[in-house]
Amino acid sequence: xxxxxxxxxxxxxxxxxxxxxxxxxxxxxxxxxxxxxxxxxxxxxxxxxxxxxxxxxxxxxxxxxxxxxxxxxxxxxxxxxxxxxxxxxxxxxxxxxxxxxxxxxxxxxxxxxxxxxxxxxxxxxxxxxxxxxxxxxxxxxxxxxxxxxxxxxxxxxxxxxxxxxxxxxxxxxxxxxxxxxxxxxxxxxxxxxxxxxxxxxxxxxxxxxxxxxxxxxxxxxxxxxxxxxxxxxxxxxxxxxxxxxxxxxxxxxxxxxxxxxxxxxxxxxxxxxxxxxxxxxxxxxxxxxxxxx
Amino acid sequence: xxxxxxxxxxxxxxxxxxxxxxxxxxxxxxxxxxxxxxxxxxxxxxxxxxxxxxxxxxxxxxxxxxxxxxxxxxxxxxxxxxxxxxxxxxxxxxxxxxxxxxxxxxxxxxxxxxxxxxxxxxxxxxxxxxxxxxxxxxxxxxxxxxxxxxxxxxxxxxxxxxxxxxxxxxxxxxxxxxxxxxxxxxxxxxxxxxxxxxxxxxxxxxxxxxxxxxxxxxxxxxxxxxxxxxxxxxxxxxxxxxxxxxxxxxxxxxxxxxxxxxxxxxxxxxxxxxxxxxxxxxxxxxxxxxxxx
DNA sequence: CCACGTCCATGCCACCAGGTTATAGAAGCA
DNA sequence: TGCTTCTATAACCTGGTGGCATGGACGTGG
Numbered sequence: 001x002x003x004x005x006x007x008x009x010x011x012x013x014x015x016x017x018x019x020x021x022x023x024x025x026x027x028x029x030x031x032x033x034x035x036x037x038x039x040x041x042x043x044x045x046x047x048x049x050x051x052x053x054x055x056x057x058x059x060x061x062x063x064x065x066x067x068x069x070x071x072x073x074x075x076x077x078x079x080x081x082x083x084x085x086x087x088x089x090x091x092x093x094x095x096x097x098x099x100x101x102x103x104x105x106x107x108x109x110x111x112x113x114x115x116x117x118x119x120x121x122x123x124x125x126x127x128x129x130x131x132x133x134x135x136x137x138x139x140x141x142x143x144x145x146x147x148x149x150x151x152x153x154x155x156x157x158x159x160x161x162x163x164x165x166x167x168x169x170x171x172x173x174x175x176x177x178x179x180x181x182x183x184x185x186x187x188x189x190x191x192x193x194x195x196x197x198x199x200x201x202x203x204x205x206x207x208x209x210x211x212x213x214x215x216x217x218x219x220x221x222x223x224x225x226x227x228x229x230x231x232x233x234x235x236x237x238x239x240x241x242x243x244x245x246x247x248x249x250x251x252x253x254x255x256x257x258x259x260x261x262x263x264x265x266x267x268x269x270x271x272x273x274x275x276x277x278x279x280x281x282x283x284x285x286x287x288x289x290x291x292x293x
Numbered sequence: 294x295x296x297x298x299x300x301x302x303x304x305x306x307x308x309x310x311x312x313x314x315x316x317x318x319x320x321x322x323x324x325x326x327x328x329x330x331x332x333x334x335x336x337x338x339x340x341x342x343x344x345x346x347x348x349x350x351x352x353x354x355x356x357x358x359x360x361x362x363x364x365x366x367x368x369x370x371x372x373x374x375x376x377x378x379x380x381x382x383x384x385x386x387x388x389x390x391x392x393x394x395x396x397x398x399x400x401x402x403x404x405x406x407x408x409x410x411x412x413x414x415x416x417x418x419x420x421x422x423x424x425x426x427x428x429x430x431x432x433x434x435x436x437x438x439x440x441x442x443x444x445x446x447x448x449x450x451x452x453x454x455x456x457x458x459x460x461x462x463x464x465x466x467x468x469x470x471x472x473x474x475x476x477x478x479x480x481x482x483x484x485x486x487x488x489x490x491x492x493x494x495x496x497x498x499x500x501x502x503x504x505x506x507x508x509x510x511x512x513x514x515x516x517x518x519x520x521x522x523x524x525x526x527x528x529x530x531x532x533x534x535x536x537x538x539x540x541x542x543x544x545x546x547x548x549x550x551x552x553x554x555x556x557x558x559x560x561x562x563x564x565x566x567x568x569x570x571x572x573x574x575x576x577x578x579x580x581x582x583x584x585x586x
Numbered sequence: 587c588c589a590c591g592t593c594c595a596t597g598c599c600a601c602c603a604g605g606t607t608a609t610a611g612a613a614g615c616a
Numbered sequence: 617t618g619c620t621t622c623t624a625t626a627a628c629c630t631g632g633t634g635g636c637a638t639g640g641a642c643g644t645g646g
Contacts, residue, residue: 001371001374001429001430001431002297002298002299002302002429002459003297003298003370004295004296004297004298005295005296005298006295007296007333009295035397038344045374045377045378046378046383046385046414047377047378047380047383049377049383060381061380062377062378062380062381064380065376065377065379065380066373066376066377066380068346069369069373069376069377070373072369073366073369073370073373076362076366076369077296077366078294080359080362080363080366081294083358083359083362084338084340084355084359084362085338085339085340085355086358086359087340087354087355087358088340088341088354088355088360090339090340092339102521121339136294136295137294138294226420
């Protein structure tokens, strides 16, 4: 019997979440799509995996058996993807925002001169996956913003921290302040990441620094341009200081904010995997550069 | 990154075969379809897996790495499918032709009375897969015709052997003989299984009992009805004696043949897998019944 | 030297799997 | 009773996947 690993990830999400609706949200697909897929998986296997009820989906015994084994299968596949990349002398790195990887391209250029047989690919991921491709085994390592959900599955080396500020529409009244107090923003409509990103979304809404004041979400985006667009459209968004340098937009201005924690940038890689000397070397060089800056 | 296990099987076939054309044949897909799929796999991985040449496809280093790991992944999935079935108290058995499984349905009925919590499914496979679903992990055990390709990967218990004869069109001149000598059939157009079945196909063309006389293939089929249809249409086909009882067709007659080996029927299961007492019991009962008959 | 065979690649078309939105149905809860 | 929160169903759209026919590269044999 054949399956798509995507279907296994769907299953794992539903099993963990205990509900189609919830899992659909974290997976960024519609609930009917999940309903259909899970049903198809059951049909293909010829086995009932969930007991449906008004309150959600509970695993059957067969479902538990499957849930027990799926993570290892997915890990095995992800590991295989990485190994294949290594064999082809390809190092893939993920990142989320240009600010975090500032000097990395230069480091890569240098590395390429030292190790010409290796090819380095730097790939940007959108904010639907705060692990920048690590979670799905798409990259060997990633420059990430800490903390991110699922972080405990990886080895993370913190590189530096930078102050966070706010991006405002140029027509926003607070533009006139040199520095903004965070409480001044509490009632503003914020740009948020997708709901699937859990605590990461919360961190960028500074949910913990609001003294319990509720969050107003004005837009949900997952790409830089959408993000800036939403700000130009009147929303506000917390952003690392580097965003001011890397993302410029005629109608958007950056202001430092007092009262929010800084953003920490780290280098993450799967834990306990085969070590590749070239990757170690590249990561070391990146760490040196970014820590220094 | 996500893949369909089907795609991995495709890759494995091409890697082993060393050519798209050859692999396409054994997989029963067109060569362009394979070309496209392999290329897509390479694109998804961002890595070249094969070096193309006029003489075929040679694995690159990355390809070898992948080829090294894929079998374990596929086995892992197949094993998971089986485990899930066991957890749901389902026993799936495969078979190819009604003749080989003669009394099995009764055995199953009996088993169901003894073990009412288990569900037994008896599934027929077509001749594109002589392992009756074992090769793709679709069944926990299968009643097969020996020998079959890939047999060494399974534990096989031989149950009985039956004489082989020939199916002829009712209008065929040899119908008048009580018994046919095999050499009389050497120049007849035979019905064959797909080319992907290798030695199994050869066995049913009795390639080794022809004294080097070439085979004439008149039709390629993979299902009983097509098979009988081809015979009615003027081809001939070797068939086990039981076929005379189980497959009747107004324009087709069965005649014993002298000079071909008998067909051996066996019970096969994956080797070295977790043992399930209920499955052992069922297989034991089937073995008793079929050996006795 | 040319004709042929044998590879893989490409273009075009048909079909279905997989996604989306809208909506229905069932069941707790205020 | 009405609201909320689940899952299931329906209708529709798109893109992936496969099939056929064909092209192009290259070695081989007459």
